[in-house]
Amino acid sequence: KAGVTQTPRYLIKTRGQQVTLSCSPISGHRSVSWYQQTPGQGLQFLFEYFSETQRNKGNFPGRFSGRQFSNSRSEMNVSTLELGDSALYLCASSLDWSGGGYTFGSGTRLTVV
Amino acid sequence: DAKTTQPPSMDCAEGRAANLPCNHSTISGNEYVYWYRQIHSQGPQYIIHGLKNNETNEMASLIITEDRKSSTLILPHATLRDTAVYYCIAPPHRDKVIFGPGTSLSVIP
Numbered sequence: 001k002a003g004v005t006q007t008p009r010y011l012i013k014t015r016g017q018q019v020t021l022s023c024s025p026i027s028g029h030r031s032v033s034w035y036q037q038t039p040g041q042g043l044q045f046l047f048e049y050f051s052e053t054q055r056n057k058g059n060f061p062g063r064f065s066g067r068q069f070s071n072s073r074s075e076m077n078v079s080t081l082e083l084g085d086s087a088l089y090l091c092a093s094s095l096d097w098s099g100g101g102y103t104f105g106s107g108t109r110l111t112v113v
Numbered sequence: 114d115a116k117t118t119q120p121p122s123m124d125c126a127e128g129r130a131a132n133l134p135c136n137h138s139t140i141s142g143n144e145y146v147y148w149y150r151q152i153h154s155q156g157p158q159y160i161i162h163g164l165k166n167n168e169t170n171e172m173a174s175l176i177i178t179e180d181r182k183s184s185t186l187i188l189p190h191a192t193l194r195d196t197a198v199y200y201c202i203a204p205p206h207r208d209k210v211i212f213g214p215g216t217s218l219s220v221i222p
Contacts, residue, residue, distance in 0.1 A: 033210065043157070043212040056209040090156050097207045101147065104156030
């Protein structure tokens with residue numbers, strides 16, 4: 001059974017650019033959540049999608065957005081990149097809201113220069 | 114929102130049991146306790162979860178106190194590969210799942 005797949009694994013972008021990250025959940029999983037992880041802030045919740053609807057949202061500026069498609073695949077977008085957006089972005093999937101019973105992907109390492 | 118408190122770091126000798134505590138004194142009756150671990154630069158890995166009863170799986174055991182205000186994750190025979198950050202969470206139903214800073218466990222040879 002394939003796990004959660006995140007692409008790309010590594011990305012280097014310039015300040016001011018935008019970026020789109022992709023997450024393919026485990027087959028049959030309908031909930032996808034995104035997290036940002038930096039050394040100073042730990043794991044920060046971005047948002048959760050379920051059946052193409054954003055169900056929960058963290059405290060991030062509007063530059064961070066996401067969406068979920070009918071096949072449960074999800075993308076997140078960050079516009080007008082800042083140096084502080086450099087982080088590991090993690091995606092997690094679950095059947096429904098499983099109270100935290102997630103399977104995480106390996107993440108996308110974004111570096112903003 | 115059940116806030117959890119964990120010690121920032123712990124050491125454990127290789128081959129000994131690692132006992133990682135977690136305080137969740139404000140947990141509600143229907144909120145589960147989940148444990149994850151994260152090995153450097155990888156995505157967190159689910160370990161175990163429980164509501165009231167003690168639980169055991171191939172990775173670890175979870176002991177929850179009768180009043181549910183705290184729990185302990187037990188790795189019975191710690192190996193060097195168990196060196197990781199361990200997160201204890203107790204998310205409210207259908208709400209965002211928030212991770213704290215966790216406990217950095219170092220298994221010492």
